[in-house]
Amino acid sequence: MNLTLIIPEIFLFLWALLILFVDFFTAEEKKHRLGPLSLVGIVITVVLVVFSGQGQAFGEMFSADYYSLSFAIIFLGSAFLAICTSIDFARERIKHQGEYYALILLSTVGMMFLAASRELLSMYVSLELTTISLFVLSAYLKTDLKSSEAGLKYMILGAASSAILLYGISLLYGITGTTVLKGIQAELVGSAFPGPLLVISLVFIIAGFSFKLAAVPFHMWAPDVYEGAPTPITAYLSVASKGAGLAAMVRVFFGSLLPVTSEWIPLFMALATMTMVLGNIVAIRQSNIKRMLAYSSIAQVGYILVALSAASELATTSMILYLLVYMFANIGAFAVVIAFYNHSGTDEICEYAGLSRRSPFLAISLVIFFLSLVGIPPLAGFVGKYLLFLAAIQKGYYWLVGVAVLTSVISLFYYMNVVRQMYFRKPTKNDPVKVSWSLRLALVLSLIGVIAVGVYPDPFVSLISKAASVFVY
């Protein structure tokens, strides 16, 4: 057994405990310093992840490979950005800051384990570690009605989806007699004809994961939870928890269910279509920017599902790259929303009128993030979408790409609605919006990410294509 492989996870876990410990001895007015302290822990973990070796541990359960590496970097990156955006928010509005940061770190540990696990039991346990921490975080504003409501809804639907997923897993285990993904694949290759039980189990597994990803029609929790949860947590939820769901889903489907693609590809195509269409259309009429971003993030999942139904090496590459790109753009957009909220206490889109005069930096950043989400070159989102569509067209899914393309045009409409408010309308107030150092750091890092991946994607693509080659297609 090779314990050195899980040093990064162990370290991050201990760091979370350290935060709790330090929190105990810190005076209330100094607790905001726990934020930078957690950032330090994340940076060290990134270094550990990059330099710890590759291999397997705990039998088949845990595998440190390029796949888990790229996801771990995405999770740690989004935790880093989310904590950056949290520091002012938490100081002003949150009690028990120590637990807040520790829970973020713990859920990140869960996600890292999730991306690395190649066995259903360890996958399930890591998934629960992730989501239970997030239940608490989304209800963290204790006296805020919306936040506790978000917590309840997230908890009920999250637990229900876990139960559904678990039921599917139990059937899969019954069919193949093993919970190791490789073993499942070997069993399925042998079986001549997939029985109805397999179909039922696939449906349950897909439904369970779709809840985690907020794919239509399993998306109904997402807008409420995103609107109610503390905004930095919304940012984190919309990227990292989706990423975790995706990491597990791709592992399960590409790592074990490729022999029966004909059973699940049509389901994903249907999910992708519904998600893109509904997410984009409903986003148009939102007046709250968090809710709009919630629907936009639902729609973004639709694009990822397009690639998931392509089931090829290019598809995996494109999904991971897209997630990376989406992380920068989405957390960046949320950072602007948080900066604006910290200043003005509102999330209504109409309050953004004339932001280009009040704070040109925030306004232009938000424009860049939105354009990246739409997929306008030369920003990162374009490269991401380009690869997704490439993967789908490789398999000849022209109509699916057609839907994706047309819904992208729709998405332009609601993103541009915010841009319109910021640039084409006159401001109602004239005070400049102050941006603290931590938010500025998050914004600048996201901007660099969005532009760097867009202009020179080659190193990212080649690293991620190594991750994609862990599966045999």
Add this chain to the structure above:
Amino acid sequence: MNMGESFPILTVVTFLPALGIVLLLLVDKNRQLLVRNVALFTSLVTFLVSLFLYFKFDPGTGDMQFVELYSWIPSLGMGYHMGIDGISLFLVLLTTFLTPIAIWSSYNAVTEKVKGFMISILALETGMIGVFVSLDLFLFYVFWEAMLIPMYFIIGVWGGPRRIYAAVKFILFTMTGSLLMLVAILALYFVNQSYTGVATFNLLDYQGIQIPFNYQIWMFLAFALAFAIKVPMWPLHTWLPDAHVEAPTAGSVLLAAVLLKMGAYGFLRFCFPLFPEATIHFIPLFSILAIIGIIYGAFVALVQKDVKSLVAYSSVSHLGFVMLGLFALNMQSLEGSILQMLSHGISTGALFLLVGMLYERRHTRLISDFGGISKVMPVFAAFFMIVTLSSIGLPGTNGFVGEFLILLGTFRENWLYAAFGATGIILAAVYMLWMYQRVMFGKVDKPENQKLKDLSLREKLILVPIVIVIFLIGIYPSAFTSRMEASVAKLMETVNEKYRVEEVMPQVQPRRDFQIDESQLEVSTHSFGGGEIHRGQ
């Protein structure tokens, strides 16, 4: 083609405006004059550098010149590939020539957020030049899309009263078209890969493959939709009058002069050489749409009350000519179309400038608000006359040569098309001269019009180079056509040769030994548009 070691002049021309943006970012936004001068200076330097292209250009070859080829995303076959031939040379020059003029014309017109405006114009210039020089489809698409955003802001922030509507309509129309083109580009990538086994987005490599007819049809349509929206061809033109009327003068100038040319350029550069069979298949459809555009645009222009929207509809009509010439597909008509693209850029650009100057003085563009202006502003009236005549296509001005060549070429292919097209010229004379008469002649019956100032030195200096170019093309067109000839001939050759090959052996089998994904071709065949259009397979 091996010019890799020489000076990367195309990159310099493309990204000089972007460098200007960086300079602008360093300038304090309250020092408006400095901001304007920096922008003007950048664009002038760009123009001077781009003149080298003209003089160093070798008219003897139809191949790409000044080629730069580097790998960009080698893992997926995207390259940084630039080069120009006789077709794109003049469009690049048109862009670099008109941008400083547009910037200079906005010295008085744009007084708010000057810095943002100048940044947008320079970003637009980089995008426009990039579109004309890229030879890699990925790179091309990057510029093609990136250019929309500055234009969106130019219309939306500095535009007229209905600017938001116009900006949104502009971006939705063009995005829809270009995203469908993206799908076709991706499909082309895989078709090419299945034939040659090479993963590339290089346009020149694509020209070597024989794409099956049923693929050609769909890809042609996807590309053509994007380009037809941009041209714009009837019935996809509805965004144009809105965008033109609402955009500030500099925006209208660049929109009319350069952005619209991208559509026509796209047909020449992509649709014709890549999908020759489909092109020939669609000649009747596009010719008829072009003719409808010519006549419809002219009639609608006739009844406009607003000078600017009159010019906008005249654009629809003029670009109908360009499209008619393109789809006549012979040497004269193609050269005529390219020349007409330039002429339209120059003269419509100038018309928008003149209308803008009038608007700055009177803050109205309604024809009925004017009358007798020639008595108050004689110099202005003279310039306006020259430009109007060039727009009508009077012999000796630029408009004549292009239209003449187009009609000549079209007549050889189909006299009926030429006859219908010619009515457009007559109508153009009617609406332009009628407008001129109502604005310039008659009594000065409005008191506001009596004390209008004539053109300032700056405005004269803006218009003089345009007038020079108008006469240069009109009197000495061979300075332009001589540099196009080889490239147009090469294009014709590509189209005809591939078409002939296609006719002789329509079933060229893909080279399966190189195929990467075995199942891919079958999958694509029957999901490509439901597989209705199979031709004898």
Add this chain to the structure above:
Amino acid sequence: MTLYHYLILSAILFVIGMYGLLTRRNAVGVLMSIELMFNAANINFVAFSKFITPNEFIGQIFSIFVITIAAAEAAVGLAIVLLIYRNYKGIEVDNINFMKW
């Protein structure tokens, strides 16, 4: 008692849980329904373990983990329900719609 008896039992349990999830108006009731769904999966695991892989204990180990995690989930869930009770003075799910559901 064959494998199918257990599978049918678990399916019935799961459906009851699902029904409760969708129809219960009381948050604690909803939590209990979710527990039923977890237990349905547990029955599957144990039954499969007994009938399909009698020499290994994967399924049984899995169900022990599930029981533990379900307890953790219930603890957090009840805490959130308590929070809701304080804020809303009630735990009827119908009343908790400050946002559009």
